[in-house]
Amino acid sequence: MDEKQVCEFCGKKIPKNQKPLYQKNKKTGEQKIMCQHCFASVNNMEYSEFQKRKKRFTMGIYGLIICLVAMLILLYHVMV
Structure with a gap:
């Protein structure tokens, strides 16, 4: 990340204290x-x-x- 990153929407440089965000085209x-x-x-x-x-x-x-796993464990103990 040595090179300065530039926003592709507005063209401004992204400050070092901000994390660059990415928009992905599907x-x-x-x-x-x-x-x-x-x-x-x-x-x-x-x-x-x-x-x-x-x-x-x-x-x-x-x-x-976690709730579903707990419910399955309880059901198993009730059935056995």
Whole structure:
């Protein structure tokens, strides 16, 4: 990451203290680098809010899996 990264949407340099974000095209598979400001304008939410929602969703899925496993264990003990 020695070279300076530039946002492909607005053309501004991405500061060193910011993580560059990537937008992937599903059809072609190419990735475009974008800054957090352009991410907010494209997705209508700040990057920090996106991170919170992603983490909350992941923890919800883990919780669901743990509950299902616990239910299967209880069902097994009831049947045996």
